[in-house]
Amino acid sequence: MIGFICASPSRQQGQALVLGMLMATAATVSLVVLYNLGQTVESRERLTHAADAAVYSGALEQARTLNTLAYVNRTQIAHQVAMAHLVTLAASAQYARTMQAQRSRGNPPAGLVAMLFGPDAGLAYQAGQAVPDVERGLAAAFDQHDRIVHQVLEAAAATAIGELPKSRERIMRKVLSANFPETVSQGVAGGGGRQGPVLRLLSDGWQGYVERGLATRKAGLWPAVEQAAGRYGFLDSRSATRRNTWMVSPRCPLHRHELRRRGYTWLGPDGRWGALDTQSYHALRSNRWVGCYFREYAMGWGTAQGEKSKAPQGLEYVEEPPLDFSQQDFWRWVEQSTSWDIFGGATNPMANSYAMAGAQRWPSRGLPAYREIALARHGAPLRFAVAVRLPGAALKTTDAGSSVAASSGRFAYAALGKAGGVSVVSAAETYFVRPERRSDGRGELATLFRPYWQARLSAVTPQEATRAGEAP
Template sequence: MQPHRGQRGQVLVLGLLLAGLLALAWLRYFAGGQVVAAKTRMVHGLDAAAYSGALVQARTLNFLAYLNRAQLAHQVAMAHLITLGSWAHFGGTQAGRLAQGNPPAYLIGMLFGPAHGQAYLSAAAATGMDLQAGSGGPAGQAYAAHESFVHDYARGLARSLVRDLPDARMAAIQAVLRAHYPEIPAQDLQPVLSADAWPGLVRFHPADAPLTTLVRDLAKLYRFLDPRDHTASSPWVVSARCPHLRHELRRRGGTALDEQGRWQAGDTESFHALRSNKWVGCYYREYVMGWAWLPAGEGQAMAGEHVDNPPENFADQDFWRWVQAATEWDLLGRADNPLGNSYALANRQPWASRGLPDYPDVAPGQGPQAAAGFVLTLRLPSQAGMTVHARSAAESLFSRPRRRADGRDEAPNLFHPYWHARLAAPLFQLPGD
């Protein structure tokens, strides 16, 4: 029996249809694979770009922290310099008193011991130093250089860093994307940055009480800036009217930061000779042995008792009569060197200062989780003729490498360089994602 010739070739038709379906599926699968590969490549590149942008932010924030700390260091240096200037002026004026023998060194050594007498004699080596203690001397010039750095250079640099950060961040993002897509023209790689938290993160604060307190606390770490107060008493009874009182040698001095953030330093030393008479009884006659006061400007007030324009000597009027007529001092006061303060005021050496500068810090209200985050979006055409887009997010956050020694949590700030970068996609999911 012979086969039907009309049935020949039917399987071929079905085979061709199946081959066409297989080819269409393969093409579809290939195109889909291209899209997936393009999407994966874009996600990796965009994540790297976003992380690089967050890293630029973190480095800028850490640099601002180091800059703030550098400004604190300059303030401590300025405190040391104005103290040196005060010591130089004090040494020069004491050398002048030593040369006049008012009081004589042998009397100081006899009443208060050889160490004090020798210290007074050593002032001879400081002759003329009071002439170099002004703002034009070596210490004053160094002080002015620190002042200029703090107010002119560092302040301007901090503001430039904050202002230019968005441009620097975008430049880093685009550099990473250009390296990731070398075949695409740079003008076609235009990522869109949104949900940017940078503009509200950093604020410049005027010099305030917290900063003043911080500078004062730092100064307490340096013994050179400690109060220079010492009182020596003679062991001998002086007057039967007041057998409990003695001759005193009072050294007073200190370095201080006023409420406007300006340094001042002063030093005095006086021999307070115990005297008595029938009109006022016992009193202290002050013989000034050295003085200095370096304010930060003409308008800065002096601490301690003092008067303007004190007499250079008391040849025309008894000391106690002048005190009663021209001052409100207690003739038996034992706390200060009021006449020495008055001489220091009359011979002051002002060092110009603009006080503490404003400084960058995390803006108030940011909370303990303050971070500078942003979202990055990129769209590019794929080889399959489709547009591929991806989104990535990153942030710069404050995180200590280890907990504080006191166990407390530390709010984000720009005084500790503990800012880090990380990808943070879950933090920036937008509607429709």
């Protein structure tokens, strides 16, 4: 007969407790790991959104700076157009003053002008009247514009360029702080909060993206100013010729008395504005020595230009014109002292001479400097990338910011690696795009003469990702 021997209950006591404790420990460790992992993933996602918001804000600051420079350039153009109007007004004011003086002297008489060229021409001659001190006021306004373009706007552009890296970083840090209000910003002393995100610049295209150009050649600001000035009829040519219908001499039956009005505004080779206005009565004369010729009677003249500017190229005039010809013949003086064409000319050389002799010379520094995208960078957006790290102490893991008791030693949370934190990389760029396509359908290079700069996020390059993993 086989018998069964049963172990004593006292020998089995405690075995289930050990197994249960092992299972509870494993479950606890799993929960801790899962909790820490969840906190790490949540922190990384939160940091990614914050970093993207920060770099996008930095790119917006770049766009604002580039658009500011575009508005500065356009403001420079506007001031130049205003200065062109001022010199034209000054020439017109002097022209009216000299016309009043000639009319009062009867040289030529207003009645003769009306008889030969019509009542409206006579009325216009009669209307010429000086305005007291107007030229002085125009000169003062011109000086103010010159000061603004060379000092105020130049300083504004230089400041915008020089301050961009600091302002961009300041804005990015502010965005990061707003996304992590429970932390203390990097570099802030004191306070009981945990250290916030640490920002590190990985790449930056700002250096050399914008260059300063001098408007001493036909490029950049110069053609833009000329194009803008060309929109104003007041600055356009003010030239017209009226011919009398009567035959004067059988020697030259096709020639007539002429009333020549000449005037124009120019931007000289030195980048300084000038304006000239003249009007002359050209009386057809004839003698046995030279035949038919035009005797010029200057009726009005005026000019304003830069203090050191030369006369416009091709202008016919002499340095010291005689005040009258009571002691000499006009045609003989012309033959001996000038190379003017008094037989078939089309200008007012005598009035030009008086205008240049009494020219208003205004101090001017010419066209100012301007900013433009560097030639080699026109096809590329302005891009930068950053690495943002959130220290491990700022995470709500069991060994950092959590209220759960922290593990230590070999059981401490090690998923954050040697850096002891969470790191992300983000990039953004500022690019140029027209709000609508050009009418001719052509593309347009990036420029600082149009405020069409915008911002967007950009893909991170492998080089930047590798650089982010390196020790700072």
